[in-house]
Amino acid sequence: MDMANEEKQFVTEITPQSEDFSRWYIDVIKKADLMDYSPVRGCIVFKPDGYEIWEHIQEELDRRFKETGHRNAYFPLFIPESFFQKEKEHVEGFNPELPWVTEAAGEKLEERLAIRPTSETMIGHMYEKWIQSYRDLPVLINQWANVVRWEKRTLPFLRTSEFLWQEGHTAHENEQEAREETMQMLEIYRDFVENYLAIPVIVGQKTPSEKFAGAVDTYSIEAMMKDGRAVQAGTSHYLGTNFAVAFNIQYLNRDNVQEYVHTTSWGVSTRLIGSLIMVHGDDRGLALPPKVAPKQxxxxxxxxxxxxxxxxxxxxxxxxxxxxxxxxxxxxxxxxxxxxxxxxxxxxxxxxxxxxxxxxxxxxxxxxxxxxxxxxxxxxxxxxxxxxxxxxxxxVHNEMYERAKSFRDEHFYSVETLDEMKASIEEKRGFTLAGWCGSEACERHVKDETGATSRNIPFEPATKKSKCLVCGEEAEHTVVFARAY
Amino acid sequence: MDMANEEKQFVTEITPQSEDFSRWYIDVIKKADLMDYSPVRGCIVFKPDGYEIWEHIQEELDRRFKETGHRNAYFPLFIPESFFQKEKEHVEGFNPELPWVTEAAGEKLEERLAIRPTSETMIGHMYEKWIQSYRDLPVLINQWANVVRWEKRTLPFLRTSEFLWQEGHTAHENEQEAREETMQMLEIYRDFVENYLAIPVIVGQKTPSEKFAGAVDTYSIEAMMKDGRAVQAGTSHYLGTNFAVAFNIQYLNRDNVQEYVHTTSWGVSTRLIGSLIMVHGDDRGLALPPKVAPKQxxxxxxxxxxxxxxxxxxxxxxxxxxxxxxxxxxxxxxxxxxxxxxxxxxxxxxxxxxxxxxxxxxxxxxxxxxxxxxxxxxxxxxxxxxxxxxxxxxxVHNEMYERAKSFRDEHFYSVETLDEMKASIEEKRGFTLAGWCGSEACERHVKDETGATSRNIPFEPATKKSKCLVCGEEAEHTVVFARAY
CATH class of the missing domain: 3.40.50.800 (Anticodon-binding domain)
Incomplete structure (x- = not known):
């Protein structure tokens, strides 16, 4: 559903979830005064009650980031076009969604400037200047910022052209430390989303085709909405030396040898607002987790x-x-x-x-x-x-968590074949656990046939699968598939 | 001084203030690790110690805004070109500084989008939708955001192409209430800047030529840097019905008659960081006000x-x-x-x-x-x-305030004629109090001859002047003039 179609409608009654979940969602967020459509394509206005939920999310996450040694900084909104060219996967992943500033103060710019969709490139450029020696490491920085991705299909809070988020960017001496950081932040997200927003999540690793453009490994927490669809509620990436090589971020190590740093990035966004609405809301309207409710x-x-x-x-x-x-x-x-x-x-x-x-x-x-x-x-x-x-x-917090967890468990299926998955996705909605051989072709086949994508490879799957649901070969991984926002 | 020239220099010793104040400023902010230059013209990176000063400023101001009934919201970064055309003075004031997004996701946009330099127009458009009746008033909203003004001459913190700020936007039933709000926020700024940042300020009204583009009346607090120059540290605007008429923000009043709302806007920005450095720093380096110092x-x-x-x-x-x-x-x-x-x-x-x-x-x-x-x-x-x-x-806070106040009092002059002002500005630097007839021509003449602009018409001038310093006619106002950042 596109936001533009929704703008003119005035909400009197809330559509029941069972009748039309998307309609229900839009009815609720408008009637509860969380947001309004803006005159700019795909951009919303966060009204005070909607924005205050974000403020409470920020307060608590910011506290947790600082407690684990991170500090906030702020980097420019604009990113020179040449920066995107430096990391091949990164440019391919983000180029299709970038808005470009081409003129300023009445003059055409020599080089186009992108509005940041994420800041790995700008921050990589700065880290190259800041990091000389192992004594400068680790660098543990977070940024609260607006970012822009020019999306074709938009949905308030869940997918908007401009959104608010935090992006952590850290640099380390070696892979082990960087991987520890990646996992630490993923765990902070899991704990926060479960114990603060009362949303149970599946923790796991993204398949290569679903990972962040430029990452070595991407990990995610995945939440189930009340229509059975998934939302990726937070991600943490081990970037290896990909951006370090692209931006030449080298340091003199303890043995006096030049080496590339290992970097991470991790983020959550105002999607969390959409998620908590779709997880907890009912036909009477919103149900806000007590810890982030503007009025408790x-x-x-x-x-x-x-x-x-x-x-x-x-x-x-x-x-x-x-x-x-x-x-x-x-x-x-x-x-x-x-x-x-x-x-x-x-x-x-x-x-x-x-x-x-x-x-x-x-x-x-x-x-x-x-x-x-x-x-x-x-x-x-x-x-x-x-x-x-x-x-x-x-x-109330516990009731919300338990209800959401029961709902998720009831809509969590386990299948052996693609036909079973088709039936499961079509008829029962929800998440489906299945074996996967590891080939991109089989993964794509699932998507083409069912509309479901691989959400992640859970760290703790309910059962371990032995065969790929598509080709029947030996399963390399047990994967959660779902249709997703 | 332009930032581009400064980028490559590595700071070892801090230049004494008396030798070159601009050089001192750049030396100090780089050596103390508050910022770095970015690869984007006129944009800086706020490093953790610089950004944390802003975080402490935010916490306290946000507390004060909420205490006085305001709530935060968030409006889009992009503003359609047509919006700027609606308020004539506003477009004239801001058009020369706007960067434009002309392409997004590989396509040329039908209408160019400006990056917001301030949000009166976008917010005016939304208020038109939100306000129907006197029951909807007052609307008391603040936004913490990044804004962009493509400046020709830039200086870290004090004048950068992108900067961080808050902008309050309120709508009221009548002029009296809106003026009370304007003054309330000005007083919050004064109290905050004096009692939190230890910077004494001159409170007053801007002359028509220096007011905000689109305002009826602009009020400011003006601080004196250690080189005698002024920084406008905060402004509060009574916008009358200018934006209400431009965006057709009408409401049904208590007598059942459609009327335009009266609006205000008010803001402070990361300029405050530059100000507190230039007010308190000395040849040994920074001196941070205890209430905002990252380490106390x-x-x-x-x-x-x-x-x-x-x-x-x-x-x-x-x-x-x-x-x-x-x-x-x-x-x-x-x-x-x-x-x-x-x-x-x-x-x-x-x-x-x-x-x-x-x-x-x-x-x-x-x-x-x-x-x-x-x-x-x-x-x-x-x-x-x-x-x-x-x-x-x-x-320490009191010592800083008293020192800054003594310095300001010692560099606060009172003159009767333009010749006296020239001598004062050239030789002694600082602020100069003078009579002004109220004509734009005389004001411009002062600027052309001395480089000093009218800072404001102080509410409590030390002396009241009877003659205009330029034309000798009767003075309508007693004005503070100074060279300014």
């Missing part, structure tokens, strides 16, 4: 007009108490809107916990917490509110 | 080899203690580098406080704190270290 708790005072002022007064106190404890809390005390309407509204917006308080609750020193996921209602003491809310947020 | 304290163990292990062990404990208290602390315990060399190194890098500890200090349960600014050495009890360090950081 929404307070809704209830009861008849005559007790309203007293109830709202008490609700104000609860609001202040939660806010002081660092909980992101909102209150909707509008008198002219029915509580039932508000309940629906904040369910649709995905607020993890609703707090209701009425006149009788007030008298009894209690209030009611309601989970967005299970719908469970819990009467809690006001005296103990902060702890109760924190516990309920934790519970 | 550097611990240097001293003494003979035989006590080394014990001293380093104790220094490690002090390090842990300070770190736990949230102080950004570093330690240089290299055995093969002399303490005197380290003292110079961290003075050059502008670390606000040095902590020395030797074997005798250890026995006595003390250590020594040294201020980067006054050089004062203070022997403090280890038991009370966190409080002592915090107090010394506060003291």
């Amino acid at each position: 708790v929404m307070i809704i005072p209830i009861g008849p007009p005559k007790t309203r002022d007293a109830v709202v007064g008490r609700a104000d106190e609860l609001f202040a108490q939660l806010k002081k404890a660092g909980i992101r809390v909102g209150m909707d005390d509008r008198a002219d809107v029915r509580p039932g309407w508000k309940f629906n509204e904040y369910e649709m917006r995905g607020v993890p916990v609703r707090l209701e308080i009425g006149p009788r609750d007030m008298e009894n020193g209690v209030c009611v917490l309601v989970s967005r996921i299970s719908g469970e209602k819990k009467v809690v003491q006001q005296d103990n509110l902060v702890e109760e809310v924190q516990a309920m947020l934790e519970q | 304290v550097m611990i240097i163990p001293i003494g003979p080899p035989k006590t080394r292990d014990a001293v380093v062990g104790r220094a490690d404990e002090l390090f842990a203690q300070l770190k736990k208290a949230g102080i950004r602390v570093g330690m240089d315990d290299r055995a093969d580098v002399r303490p005197g060399w380290k003292f110079n190194e961290y003075e050059m890098r502008g670390v606000p406080v040095r902590l020395e500890i030797g074997p005798r200090d250890m026995e006595n349960g003390v250590c020594v704190l040294v201020s980067r600014i006054s050089g004062e050495k203070k022997v403090v009890q280890q038991d009370n270290l966190v409080e002592e360090v915090q107090a010394m950081l506060e003291q």
Whole structure:
């Protein structure tokens, strides 16, 4: 589905997921006010609630990157055309998607400048200047930035021409260290996506045809959306000496010999926003993981007009108490809107916990917490509110993770032949585990026949396959296949 | 000075400020490893120590913006050419500096896309869609982003083709509210720059010829560098209904009548990094304001080899203690580098406080704190270290502010005639207060004759002038003139 077709429609009701998942997705993100279409092809506006999810993702990842010794830096948006030519696979991979600046300040440029789709080349050029000796290593740098890939088919958050991301770029003395870094960052992504966004993922290695253009090895975490499709939620690349050779990044090693550095790169992007929506959302609307939800708790005072002022007064106190404890809390005390309407509204917006308080609750020193996921209602003491809310947020996070994991497990199939895979993909959707001989031809054949691509070679496959699903030869790898965003 | 000329030079010694201030600036930022030149004209790389200053600026400003009800959002990098045509002054102001994307993904674009120099037009277009009724107002949005202005003459941090900034964009029901917002944000900038970066500023209104292209009124804070030149450190604009009319941003007011919104915009950028370097640095190197310094304290163990292990062990404990208290602390315990060399190194890098500890200090349960600014050495009890360090950081901040303020006051002149101003600007450098009749011709004449531009019309001028310094007619305003970066 292309964004341009969606722009004009005004959302009143949310299409059920079972009826049209793509329609559901667009309905939800528009109705919940996360984004809007922009007048530039394939580019969206991140509205405050959508952007705040990204801010919470950034805060936590940034903390983890720094904890592991990385520092942030910032490199230019523009990349001279000649830089792309230096790494052959890289230029072939990215050239088809580049926008070019050809004029500036009224003059034609001598050399075209690409808008960065990723920064290996620019950073490679700089590292060549910065790195002379083993004493300069490792270089552990991350960048938060916008990047552009001129995509033909776009989808808000998941595939947009401009998107926001972080890209880590490190340089090391040898392969072992660089591979350790690659794996460390992959594990940070896995842990973050599972324990912060409540999305279970499959961790593994990309097949050669799916790896990053210019990498030796690419590793990924793959998440299953509620329509059974995959999203690559994060990647970490061991680049070997490919970019070091292309940009001549050499250093004097401990034996006084010039050597190429080994580099890595790794990134996650605003795709994560699209992923968490498609993993957790339901027919009532968004369901936001508590750790990144702009509002974690929404307070809704209830009861008849005559007790309203007293109830709202008490609700104000609860609001202040939660806010002081660092909980992101909102209150909707509008008198002219029915509580039932508000309940629906904040369910649709995905607020993890609703707090209701009425006149009788007030008298009894209690209030009611309601989970967005299970719908469970819990009467809690006001005296103990902060702890109760924190516990309920934790519970909602766990409920989301467990539901997503159950869904994924239920839609995770294991097949022996291409025919089985066709049936599985067509009828049951989801991920399919199959044996693969390692030939690009067989991999392409799967794609042509089923529309599914190899997602990765999982580190811990449920079963180990012995035969290639296409040619029947001995399987070199057990691979997860799925249709993907 | 153009950046291109500077690129190849390797800095060994820092040129004294009195000998060549521009040279000093470049020497310092390169030697202290804040930035590097990039292969793209006018674009720099923000290295980790340079970028971290920006991160601390961001954290605090972002906190203040949110505290005053603003939320972040993100708008596209690309702006269709037609958008610029909609506001006449705006297009005239920015057109000469725009880079254009003309091709993407192998095809010529139907309409050229500018790289945003600022986002009033894109945001105006979106606000038109978002604002229907007074219930939608005010809209209080900020964006952290990269922007591009293809500058002819560039200088790292102070004037680069691509730079990082924040741009606030708000829409209001009426002029009064919008003007209050404009002033509120100006005051946030003043307070931040004075109390966080230790830079005293002149607060005032820009003359019409110096205002933002498309604004009704522009207000600024102006800081004096150590060579007497001015830097516009932040601006806040009341845009009236100019952009509302251009983008047809109307709302149904409380009387059920369609009306144009009144908008504001306001921004600060990575220029602030250049400013704080030029305000506080000296012939020994950088001097970083404690609140934004990447390292606030550097611990240097001293003494003979035989006590080394014990001293380093104790220094490690002090390090842990300070770190736990949230102080950004570093330690240089290299055995093969002399303490005197380290003292110079961290003075050059502008670390606000040095902590020395030797074997005798250890026995006595003390250590020594040294201020980067006054050089004062203070022997403090280890038991009370966190409080002592915090107090010394506060003291260094105050010393920096007072020094900068004294310097500015000493280089702040008051003149009656153009001849006096010429002499003042040529011989004494600094800011000059003078009367101005309000005519653009007289203002231009000052610039042509002295190279000084009107910085702003200060809200609180030291004296009020009665005659225009050029034509001798009655002064409408008392204006601060200076040569500026």
